Amino acid sequence: MGGCGSDHGGSLDWSSARDRARAAGGRAAVAVRAVPLARAAGAVLGADVRALTGVPAFDAAAMDGFAVAGAGPWELVGTSLAGAPAAGAGLAPGQAVEIATGARVPKGTEAVLPYERAERRQGRVAGPAEAGRHVRWTGEETAPGETVLTRGTVVGPAALGLAASLGHETLPVLAPRVAVLVTGAEVTTSGLSGEGFVRDAIGPMLPALVEWAGGRVDRLDHQGDDRAALAEAIAAADADLLVVCGSSSKGPADHLRAVLADLGAEVLVDGVACRPGHPQLLARRAGTVIAGLPGNPGAALVAALTLVVPLLCAMTGRPDPSWWPGPVPVAGEVAAHPRDTRLVAVRVQDGTAVPVGHDRPASLRGAALADAYAVVPPGWRGGGAELLRLP
Numbered sequence: 001m002g003g004c005g006s007d008h009g010g011s012l013d014w015s016s017a018r019d020r021a022r023a024a025g026g027r028a029a030v031a032v033r034a035v036p037l038a039r040a041a042g043a044v045l046g047a048d049v050r051a052l053t054g055v056p057a058f059d060a061a062a063m064d065g066f067a068v069a070g071a072g073p074w075e076l077v078g079t080s081l082a083g084a085p086a087a088g089a090g091l092a093p094g095q096a097v098e099i100a101t102g103a104r105v106p107k108g109t110e111a112v113l114p115y116e117r118a119e120r121r122q123g124r125v126a127g128p129a130e131a132g133r134h135v136r137w138t139g140e141e142t143a144p145g146e147t148v149l150t151r152g153t154v155v156g157p158a159a160l161g162l163a164a165s166l167g168h169e170t171l172p173v174l175a176p177r178v179a180v181l182v183t184g185a186e187v188t189t190s191g192l193s194g195e196g197f198v199r200d201a202i203g204p205m206l207p208a209l210v211e212w213a214g215g216r217v218d219r220l221d222h223q224g225d226d227r228a229a230l231a232e233a234i235a236a237a238d239a240d241l242l243v244v245c246g247s248s249s250k251g252p253a254d255h256l257r258a259v260l261a262d263l264g265a266e267v268l269v270d271g272v273a274c275r276p277g278h279p280q281l282l283a284r285r286a287g288t289v290i291a292g293l294p295g296n297p298g299a300a301l302v303a304a305l306t307l308v309v310p311l312l313c314a315m316t317g318r319p320d321p322s323w324w325p326g327p328v329p330v331a332g333e334v335a336a337h338p339r340d341t342r343l344v345a346v347r348v349q350d351g352t353a354v355p356v357g358h359d360r361p362a363s364l365r366g367a368a369l370a371d372a373y374a375v376v377p378p379g380w381r382g383g384g385a386e387l388l389r390l391p
């Protein structure tokens, strides 16, 4: 996608920046941690998962009908319901109990005869029971201790249900620990923007984006534009990734680059030749990767998709969820930039990417309407473009 791998004007081209983010992710040492099932969706398994119990865990009826022993017709000696204690001491040959699906079958049961095939008359039941049928026998699906999910699997809804049915309360996942620091003296966290104050639009957006890429935002803080406070927060970061929002540019209150230099951070990406989002950066310090996102919310989203999503995916080896099979034809008048890769918010209709507009750097309106960004490299002459899927 786009770019020639060369720097210009201090910025790295868009594709090379993403390659560096992936390389940084691949070098990170993310620890495996146990998280409750409710927090594990979308994370990558950091270890194999074994069955803590067999499935089924007890011999149970697979059909509503009669549990029978020996040859019929059978004498009815009781009823067995799911969730109730087993009926009686067990079945002797020639005996049966009426039984519900999921109820424990009594000891001695050889088959379940479904209602549809049974004839009941005067305390007795008859019908063509087949030995072993319509009973879920203990451990026949999964044996205790069997490996059912392997390391590297992305945990989906079925895996969560499976883990619960096998007795797990937590799952061992590789979910990078992400801290978010939203900076800006003008940024507020409630109420209306106005009179020089602006409501934080990045803090509410990032946790869902991070989860989509397999990470977890463990803390989200806000602070003003104080250089010492920024340095303190970065120095104290205890995370696989710290995302600093704002302070990425050259203004009198933009201290991020200076602070990273003071702290001896290794800068991996210092600006990206893309629009929006060019002031973004990536650095590393003491086991924490630091991503700097521009304060303009639309630019922050583009920057997060450019660097943070590939970085997080590479940290756990999972596929990038923003990948879109392409290229896709782009409708309308989209002009390429001479040097920068443009990210244009589009909806995909009948296989064509249609720009939605409203995608200025300070706005999230276009992105909220869009399915994807069209990646328009410098010098693009129309036709097809790669797409970057939006969550």
Ligand SMILES: Nc1nc2c(c(=O)[nH]1)N[C@H]1C(S)=C(S)[C@@H](COP(=O)(O)OP(=O)(O)OC[C@H]3O[C@@H](n4cnc5c(N)ncnc54)[C@H](O)[C@@H]3O)O[C@H]1N2
Residues within 6 Å of the ligand: 182, 183, 184, 186, 187, 198, 199, 200, 201, 202, 203, 245, 246, 247, 248, 249, 250, 251, 254, 277, 278, 279, 293, 294, 295, 296, 297, 299, 361
């Ligand atoms: N001389 C130059 N000035 C600027 C350049 C440049 O290249 N040379 N780049 C512009 C671009 S592009 C961007 S993007 C911004 C990036 O600025 P910062 O990352 O330093 O961010 P701030 O200056 O703090 O804020 C920019 C803008 O966004 C608003 N903002 C900040 N945080 C939030 C938030 N959490 N939610 C909503 N809005 C936020 C802030 O009020 C500003 O309006 O620099 C340009 N300048």
Ligand code: MOO
Residues within 6 Å of the ligand: 274, 275, 276, 277, 278, 279, 294, 296, 299, 300, 361, 362
């Ligand atoms: O590139 Mo800024 O990051 O466009 O608004």
